[in-house]
Amino acid sequence: AFPDPTPQQIDFVEAVKQRKTFALNEANGHRSCTLVNMGLAALRLGRSLRFDPEKQLFLDDEGANRLIDQPMREGWTI
Secondary structure, three states, X not given: OOOOOOOOEOOHHHHHHHOOOEOOOHHHHHHHHHHHHHHHHHHXXXXXXXXXXXXXXXXXXXXXXXXXXXXXXXXXXX
């Protein structure tokens, strides 16, 4: 049996009124996107990868790390 998860604020307006973190916040979004992109990198390279969540880099795999920050097409900038 798993413990019940911590209740999350799923009503954006109420989260703002109560000054609570909204369930769909930037930290959760970043983690979700990171998991998807890690899986995509493993599929593209055809191998298992190890990831350091603190450094946000793959361990001992420069090929995988090149997929993290790919050059943008001409005309696009951040």
